[in-house]
Amino acid sequence: MAIQNKTxxxxxxxxxxxxxxxxxxxxxxIFRDLDPERWTxxxxxPVRLLAAIGHDGVERQTTEAGLPARINWAYRxxxxxxxxxxxxxxxxxxxxxxxxxxxxxxxxxxxxxxxIYSGGLGVLAGDHLKSASDLGIPLVGIGLFYSQGYFQxxxxxxxxxxxxxxxLVPAQLPLSPGQTREGKPVLVRVETRSGPIFARxxxxxxxxxPLFLLDTNVPENSDEDRRLTSRLYGGDQRTRIRxxxxxxxxxxxxxxxxxxxxxxxxxxxxxxxxxxLEVIRQRMHxxxxxxxxxxxxxxxxxxxxxxxxxxxxxxxxxxxxxQEHIGPLGDQLGLSQDAxxxxxxxxxRNHDESFCxxxxxxxxxxxxxxxxxxxxxxxxxxxxxxxxxxxxxxIPIGHITNGVHVPSWLSAQxxxxxxxxxxxxxxxxxxxPEVWAP
Numbered sequence: 001m002a003i004q005n006k007t008x009x010x011x012x013x014x015x016x017x018x019x020x021x022x023x024x025x026x027x028x029x030i031f032r033d034l035d036p037e038r039w040t041x042x043x044x045x046p047v048r049l050l051a052a053i054g055h056d057g058v059e060r061q062t063t064e065a066g067l068p069a070r071i072n073w074a075y076r077x078x079x080x081x082x083x084x085x086x087x088x089x090x091x092x093x094x095x096x097x098x099x100x101x102x103x104x105x106x107x108x109x110x111x112x113x114x115x116i117y118s119g120g121l122g123v124l125a126g127d128h129l130k131s132a133s134d135l136g137i138p139l140v141g142i143g144l145f146y147s148q149g150y151f152q153x154x155x156x157x158x159x160x161x162x163x164x165x166x167x168l169v170p171a172q173l174p175l176s177p178g179q180t181r182e183g184k185p186v187l188v189r190v191e192t193r194s195g196p197i198f199a200r201x202x203x204x205x206x207x208x209x210p211l212f213l214l215d216t217n218v219p220e221n222s223d224e225d226r227r228l229t230s231r232l233y234g235g236d237q238r239t240r241i242r243x244x245x246x247x248x249x250x251x252x253x254x255x256x257x258x259x260x261x262x263x264x265x266x267x268x269x270x271x272x273x274x275x276x277l278e279v280i281r282q283r284m285h286x287x288x289x290x291x292x293x294x295x296x297x298x299x300x301x302x303x304x305x306x307x308x309x310x311x312x313x314x315x316x317x318x319x320x321x322x323q324e325h326i327g328p329l330g331d332q333l334g335l336s337q338d339a340x341x342x343x344x345x346x347x348x349r350n351h352d353e354s355f356c357x358x359x360x361x362x363x364x365x366x367x368x369x370x371x372x373x374x375x376x377x378x379x380x381x382x383x384x385x386x387x388x389x390x391x392x393x394x395i396p397i398g399h400i401t402n403g404v405h406v407p408s409w410l411s412a413q414x415x416x417x418x419x420x421x422x423x424x425x426x427x428x429x430x431x432x433p434e435v436w437a438p
Contacts, residue, residue: 001236003401006175007055007059008058008059008062008068008071008072009050009055009058009059010073011071011074011189012030012046012050012058012071013050014075014078015027015046015074015075015078016047016049016050016174017044017047017174017176017205017218018078018082018174018205018206018207018297019051019111019204019206019207020078020081020082020115020133020205020206020207020407021046021074021078021112022110022406023407023408024074024077024112024407025411025412025415025416026070026074026412026416027074028044028132028412029412030067030070030071030074031044031046032048033056033064034049034061034062035049035053035061037311038052038053038122039435043113044111044112044113045113045172045173046113046174047172047174048172050293051172058105059301062148064381065180066216071162071421073277074127077164079136080206081207081208082096082208084198087136087137088135088136088137088401089132089135089138089245089269089363089429090136091303093136093137094137095263096137096138096139096263096264096326098138098261098263099138099261099262099263099264100138100139100140100142100262100263100264101137101138101139101262101263101264101265102139102140102142102251102252102255102260102262102264102265102266103125103128103129103132103140103141103142103266103268103270104138104141104142104143104247104248104251104265104266104267104268104272104275105121105122105124105125105141105142105143105268105269105270105271105272106121106143106144106243106244106247106269106271107121107124107143107150107232108109108122108125108126108129108141108143108211109122109123109124110126110129110130110204110206110211111123111124111126112190113173114142114173114174114204115150116145116146116149116150116213116232117147117150117232118143118150118232118233120402121268121269121307122370124268124402125143125268126206126405126408127403127404127405127408128268128405129141129209129211130206130207130209130405130407130408131403131405132208132209133206133207133209133430134174134207134405134407134427135428136208136271139209139210140209140210140212140255140260140262141206141209141210141211141256141270142211142212142214142247142251143211143212143213143214143247143251144173144214144215144229144232144243144247145168145202145213145214145215145229146168146171146229146230146231146232146244147167147168147215147217147229147230147426148165148166148167149165149166149168149195149230149234149314150231150232151163151164151165151167151231151234152164152165161359164229166168167247168374170296171201171367173204174205175202175203175253176202177200177201177202177203178200178201178202178203178212178258178370179203179256179258180253180257180258180259181259181355185200185201185419186199186201186248186254186257186258187199187201187218187220188201188214188253188254188257189253189334190245190246190249190250190253191327191328191329192242192245192324192325192327192328193323193324193325194324194329195222197216197221197225197228197242197245197246197250198216198218198220198221198225199214199215199216199218199229199246199250199254200212200214200215200217200218201214201215201254201257202215202275203211209210211362212251212255212258214229214246214247214250214251214254216227216228216229216246217229217230221374224354225242228242228243228246229243229246237317237318237321239322240317241317241321241322241325242325243272243327244271244272244273244315244357244426245274245325247272247274247275248271248272248273248274248275248276248277248278249274249275249328249329251272252265252275252279252282253278256282258263262301263301263303264273264301264303265298265301265302265303266302266303266304266305267302267304267305267361267365268305268307269305269307269308270304270314270315270356270358270360270361271315271357272304272355273344273357273358273360273361274326274329274357274360274363275332276298276299276302276345276360276361276364276365277304277326277329277360277364279294279298279301279327279387280295280298280333280364281294281329281332283297283298284333284334285332286392289319291334291335295364296366297367298338299364299365301366301367302365302366302368303365303367303368304361304362304366304367304368304369305368305369305370305371305400306358306361306362306368306370306371306379306397307370307371307377308358309375309379311382314356314357314358314360315356315357316355316357317327317354317355317357318354318355319337319341319355320343320355322340322355323337326340326342328421329378337353341353341355343360343363343364344356344357344359344363345359346359346385346386347385347387348380357427358383359386362383362386362397363386367396367398367399368396368398369397369398369399369400370397370398370399370400370401371399371400371401371402372401372402373399373401375399376397376398376399379395379397380392380393380397382397382399383395387419406427406430407427422435422436
């Protein structure tokens with residue numbers, strides 16, 4: 001549909017279908033002004049708001065002086081943002097322009113209307129996508145669609161925490177089916193000893209960055225597996241490993257089905273470390289490599305961010321769980337059970353050691369980083385046994401201090417003030433002293 005033929009409702013629908021609006025206070029205010037009470041009642045969700053008001057209702061409510069002009073301005077600004085060719089990424093990305101970074105994370109905190117996060121890990125991941133979008137960095141996100149999200153907390157009369165879960169309805173969220181280049185919905189399959197698990201793929205647009213979320217609630221699965229991705233950090237060890245094979249193995253297979261060929265695999269925490277084994281399998285199958293050659297190739301294109309500073313916080317699985325869930329992949333890799341377990345043991349010869357996802361990630365990545373200078377010191381000390389021939393200072397774990405997506409954490413008033421007094425696109429240059437010079 002030509003732009004000049006689009007109604008205000010059409011334009012609002014497009015704006016609400018891309019989470020770019022969530023870090024644009026002027027655009028957020030437009031949705032709020034349509035119906036302040038419903039905006040709050042519907043969880044600040046533009047998709048639900050527009051469905052509740054309807055096309056005719058929007059047209060009636062936008063008779064208010066100034067609102068049509070504000071909508072047209074927001075829509076024009078969004079299109080200019082999406083079509084910009086002068087981004088930082090356009091001039092600095094190099095080969096990543098054709099083969100983007102695939103950023104794997106168990107949770108993404110982008111906005112409260114998409115509650116698939118619980119805390120700092122997810123908020124960091126969400127800010128990572130938003131920053132990549134603003135900078136024009138070629139990046140795609142890979143995660144899981146938790147149909148009940150993370151629980152809401154309340155206190156009962158005795159002061160005890162009570163948890164409640166709310167079912168998320170895809171039609172009420174800014175989701176669209178992930179599709180192959182031929183326009184067919186993507187359905188991935190991950191084999192286990194007890195049978196295959198299937199997952200469909202949803203796409204969420206975060207500005208210029210697509211986020212793909214895998215969802216096991218499909219008819220091809222058993223009732224148990226349909227519930228597999230219902231809750232973030234819920235269930236027992238078996239649920240956990242099944243979620244993580246969907247995220248890692250299923251995520252890599254989803255990218256292939258979507259036609260995305262990543263140049264870098266970035267694992268945000270160890271939950272997605274199975275991705276490395278699937279990339280190795282693909283190299284062996286498609287290019288005829290040996291396991292060792294494919295492992296070196298995969299490590300050269302993989303990076304890992306570790307977050308947890310205590311040993312108990314790292315996922316570990318028994319040999320029995322690994323055999324049940326990763327055994328079929330191990331067969332395709334040509335690895336015995338012992339050799340498969342050795343990929344994720346600090347001491348490969350210690351048969352009593354469990355399978356550690358963080359160790360798997362360290363062993364299959366070129367670079368690893370902690371999330372602050374002090375955390376880097378703690379991590380090098382904690383994981384020194386992986387490199388017994390090196391001094392603690394030589395342990396190959398660097399650090400990149402966690403940052404934030406600045407526009408997401410500014411109040412609307414401060415954002416408008418900065419826009420008025422600072423240079424154009426100041427939020428892309430916050431590290432440059434001249435931006436803040438009087």
